[in-house]
Amino acid sequence: MIVLFENKEECTGCTACKHVCKKNAITMQTDEEGFQYPHVDEKLCVNCMMCVKVCPIKVDKQEDKLFQQQVYAAKNKNHDVLMSSTSGGMFTAISDSVLAHNGYIYGVKFDENLNVIHNRAETAQQRDEQKGSKYVQSDLSDTFIQVKNDLEKGKQVLFTGTPCQNAGLINFLQNQKTNCANLVQCDFVCHHTPSPLIWKDHIHLIESKTGRKVVKYECRSKVKGWHAHTERYYLDDGTDSYKTKLSQNFTDLFDSALVSRPACQICKFSGKARFSDITIADYWGIEKCNPEFDNNTGVSLLIINSERGMKLFEVIRHKIDCIESTFEDAFRVNHSKPSKAHPMRKEFWEDYKNKGYVFVLKKYVDYSIPGRIYWNFKKIVRPVLKFCGIRK
Ligand SMILES: Cc1cc2nc3c(=O)[nH]c(=O)nc-3n(C[C@H](O)[C@H](O)[C@H](O)COP(=O)(O)OP(=O)(O)OC[C@H]3O[C@@H](n4cnc5c(N)ncnc54)[C@H](O)[C@@H]3O)c2cc1C
Structure with missing residues (x-):
């Protein structure tokens, strides 16, 4: 039987194995974290090993010594x-x-x-x-x-x-x-x-909090300048919002590596x-x-x-x-080098499965009520300190 990967770290979901299969024995299936993995149908597989040969995890890139980057x-x-x-x-x-x-x-x-x-x-x-x-x-x-x-x-x-x-x-x-x-x-x-499943939870939470549909999204708006990692969403009533705790949740998750x-x-x-x-x-x-x-x-x-x-x-x-x-x-x-795994990744996903998205937000990226009050407080105080010349 073909084993494409022993554990999930060994599959990037690139789809090369699926498309190389002449017997259409491989389908991409979504796991409980929202990522796609190839699944081999043993009844169709003829063990040609093409899928293994084409996997970029298993084949190494030879450095092009002739070209000076x-x-x-x-x-x-x-x-x-x-x-x-x-x-x-x-x-x-x-x-x-x-x-x-x-x-x-x-x-x-x-x-x-x-x-x-x-x-x-x-x-x-x-x-x-x-x-x-x-x-x-x-x-x-x-x-x-x-x-x-x-x-x-x-x-x-x-x-x-x-x-x-x-x-x-x-x-x-x-x-x-x-x-x-x-x-x-x-x-x-x-x-x-990051996980497409968590991404959709992020959008659904914004929609449930605002009562509107999100029609456009910028993961990195420049409204506050390039150096500020600002997420901005646009709603179907023509309004938009950025640099709120609600919009920045996904940045916090992205930075933490909990959901990669x-x-x-x-x-x-x-x-x-x-x-x-x-x-x-x-x-x-x-x-x-x-x-x-x-x-x-x-x-x-x-x-x-x-x-x-x-x-x-x-x-x-x-x-x-x-x-x-x-x-x-x-x-x-x-x-x-790769971004390090978050030490609490496993615990995060257990909590997510048992208690849901809002629970993990509160626990892991401080979406609690005090956390949100502190966040909004900082948002108001920072420009005032800047204006007074106390903060750069
Ligand atoms: C998931 C992700 C992680 C990144 N991490 C870093 C980082 O750690 N450090 C860093 O310096 N830069 C990172 N980048 C790259 C950076 O954010 C910019 O995309 C890049 O600098 C190009 O910017 P641009 O102004 O030339 O073009 P833009 O107009 O911003 O072009 C965006 C390009 O990215 C492609 N793209 C967008 N989203 C995805 C996606 N989900 N998967 C594949 N391709 C996508 C688009 O097709 C397009 O080619 C990351 C990008 C992504 C999508």
């Missing part, structure tokens, strides 16, 4: 693009150049129910829906098959996603002997991917060796090494990992302001 701090020159992007608007600059050749962009958007899904954009308008980080594991569905079909039709394709999704995609395409000359892969420095996929805790895709052509991220720390480049509107870290990435970089060069940088200046803790 290049590191930059970069910002999109277009102010509107910059302000509507999470960091420095590199995704838009890169995807614009692919759209200019009638290429397709694979990225992540919210569907009409705020589920986080991978999809294909054929126009700038569709691509704009993919802008902005959604700090939730995306549903890849049949994306790998669509990418393969598009490449086989000779289309230019940009795929954006987590480092593990990129690794799964290239393993799958190589297994299928797909010509990848027209494929550009873009990943990002990934803290970890188990595989993130031992992620083998963090670090310098990349499966992608270009890596994008927030350039945290730019205010220390190049303060003149940071005006709190967002700076991207841009790492060029291959010749193909370099060619694309040269094409977008005139659309961005950028300065050369180094790994030493740019790398933060989670750039080179």
